[in-house]
Amino acid sequence: MIKWPYLPQDSGLEIVKSEGAYLYNKDGFKILDAAGGAIVNNIGYGREEVAEVIKISAMNNTYVLPPFLTPEREQLVDELRQHWLPSHLTRIHLSSGGSEANESAIKLAIQYQASRNKPEKKIILTRSLSYHGTTLNMSGISGHAARKRGMESYLPTANTIETPYPLRCPLGKYHPDAKDYYLDNLKKVINNHGAENIAALLMEPVNGSSGGAIYPPDGYWIEAQKILKDHDILLIADEVMTGFGRTGFKFSCEDYGLEPDIMIAGKGMGSGYASISGTYSTEAIAESIMNAGYLVMFHTFAALPMSCAASSAVLKILRRERLCEKVAPLGEKLKERLTSRLGQHPLVAEIRGKGLLVGIEIVKDKEQLVSFDEEEKITEQVVSQGLKEGIFLYPGGTGEYRDIICLGPPYIIGDEEIDLMVDGVEKVLNHIKDKYKI
Ligand SMILES: Cc1ncc(COP(=O)(O)O)c(C=O)c1O
Structure with a gap:
């Protein structure tokens, strides 16, 4: 019998600990929470x-x-x-x-x-x-x-x-x-x-x-x-x-x-x-x-x-800790690195946002802005592949408008997490690109 959630999901995980910007599953696997949960956590997890x-x-x-x-x-x-x-x-x-x-x-x-x-x-x-x-x-x-x-x-x-x-x-x-x-x-x-x-x-x-x-x-x-x-x-x-x-x-x-x-x-x-x-x-x-x-x-x-x-x-x-003051410069750095590495990626329609709320829109045709068919559930595939790579990306899009992933990490991240996010996004996008031979 399924324990949780009400309906089964591809990315179902058991998280037993969260600390700083990271989640840990029961096997000790460490996941960078690039979305602070549902873009909730600003100060990092586990503050005494x-x-x-x-x-x-x-x-x-x-x-x-x-x-x-x-x-x-x-x-x-x-x-x-x-x-x-x-x-x-x-x-x-x-x-x-x-x-x-x-x-x-x-x-x-x-x-x-x-x-x-x-x-x-x-x-x-x-x-x-x-x-x-x-x-x-x-x-x-x-x-x-x-x-x-x-x-x-x-x-x-x-x-x-x-x-x-x-x-x-x-x-x-x-x-x-x-x-x-x-x-x-x-x-x-x-x-x-x-x-x-x-x-x-x-x-x-x-x-x-x-x-x-x-x-x-x-x-x-x-x-x-x-x-x-x-x-x-x-x-x-x-x-x-x-x-x-x-x-x-x-x-x-x-x-x-x-x-x-x-x-x-x-x-x-x-x-x-x-x-x-x-x-x-x-x-x-x-x-x-x-x-x-x-x-x-x-x-x-x-x-x-x-x-x-x-x-x-x-x-x-x-x-x-003047954390809000860090958001704009951290966001600039994140967007710059994402754009220089992935701006030309064939699946990336746009990398947008300000501060630590960044959206990446994924399409199958960059020129004509054609989305993947909804049945392909690209966003779900991206999230689930990301988790395998040790990063949680937040799924976005409304069904009619898709596929979007959001980055919204806690404000305590540094260069290391920015690099992990850029690497993680690149890996999952390449995974989709190779799978669909684009
Ligand atoms: C802009 C916005 N408004 C409202 C909500 C709903 O908030 P909650 O899930 O806490 O009820 C959300 C949740 O994602 C949201 O992003």
């Missing part, structure tokens, strides 16, 4: 300091109802406000994961519109290529075909704008008018639905695994934000993967000068030591909901004292 605060708070303050304050929560809220959050996002709602935090963001947006006597403003726009989580609503509104299969009849329908994808812009690769093309699409979608019916746009400032670090054309986001503002539509930034330094900024909205009305962070907030996420909003949104007398419900395990303590410790380590 974090384990210690988890132990203390589990002993001292095991479980407390989320609305009550605890020293652990107070410390985390102070840490977030003083050192991380943009100054206009003053309100904090904690939950246990990215999907929950995104659900909370949508609820806040809808409640906010209702509290202003605009209950008809209830459409949440999302993007054609996107991933916001695995709950029913998030599965429905995300632009990720593969993760909806078999549930399409039940899931809510996504109302999408096109995800700017410079490599695959319908006008042509890196077309000079790409920005205007995608902004026109945003305007058209708003007009089609009617701004009076739209509550918010939920977006990832940079695609996570759905697209593998796709950046829009320069200037797109700031202009898109203006269009949304002019139409009284909230901007909700899902920084579950990009938050807390991943792209070289505290949050990747900073990169574009964006000021989202609501922002979500997860993964790196606990670095894998805690199951914790945050939904951050402006004062105006919270005030309006409060004045209307609406309830903002909590999840039972939101803001567990030990999760808050772990998250504070993680964020303090990031600051003390």
Whole structure:
């Protein structure tokens, strides 16, 4: 009988230890975790300091109802406000994961519109290529075909704008008018639905695994934000993967000068030591909901004292060791080495990204950007071959858009790990190239 997971997977492994940037299986085989799990771990695995605060708070303050304050929560809220959050996002709602935090963001947006006597403003726009989580609503509104299969009849329908994808812009690769093309699409979608019916746009400032670090054309986001503002539509930034330094900024909205009305962070907030996420909003949104007398419900395990303590410790380590400052130069080095070694590789359509979120798009025809057939499951083959080579690469792509691998290692890596990543990616790509005789 299969022990785990629910359905068997090629790359199923038993990991018995993790330390620094490495995983170990039960035979002692060492694997470089080039993805920090699901692009979660920023500070490296096995930090005693974090384990210690988890132990203390589990002993001292095991479980407390989320609305009550605890020293652990107070410390985390102070840490977030003083050192991380943009100054206009003053309100904090904690939950246990990215999907929950995104659900909370949508609820806040809808409640906010209702509290202003605009209950008809209830459409949440999302993007054609996107991933916001695995709950029913998030599965429905995300632009990720593969993760909806078999549930399409039940899931809510996504109302999408096109995800700017410079490599695959319908006008042509890196077309000079790409920005205007995608902004026109945003305007058209708003007009089609009617701004009076739209509550918010939920977006990832940079695609996570759905697209593998796709950046829009320069200037797109700031202009898109203006269009949304002019139409009284909230901007909700899902920084579950990009938050807390991943792209070289505290949050990747900073990169574009964006000021989202609501922002979500997860993964790196606990670095894998805690199951914790945050939904951050402006004062105006919270005030309006409060004045209307609406309830903002909590999840039972939101803001567990030990999760808050772990998250504070993680964020303090990031600051003390100045790890976020290392992300941009490490990312540059990684991209440079990947590009010089693999930029011309026949299977590589593009190597993209910033900081330590790098996507590599794999195609069977580099010139025409033709993907392998979906049945070939190239991404799965790449991940499984990578594990044999001692490296874990994160699978990306949406089924419709494929095959993508993502690199998102902890910020503690050095030259040795960069070389291992470049060597590992080269080996797996050559394996596929030889297998398909390309
Ligand atoms: C951008 C983004 N949003 C939301 C989620 C969902 O987070 P979780 O799996 O913690 O529910 C993910 C997870 O990969 C993500 O990358």
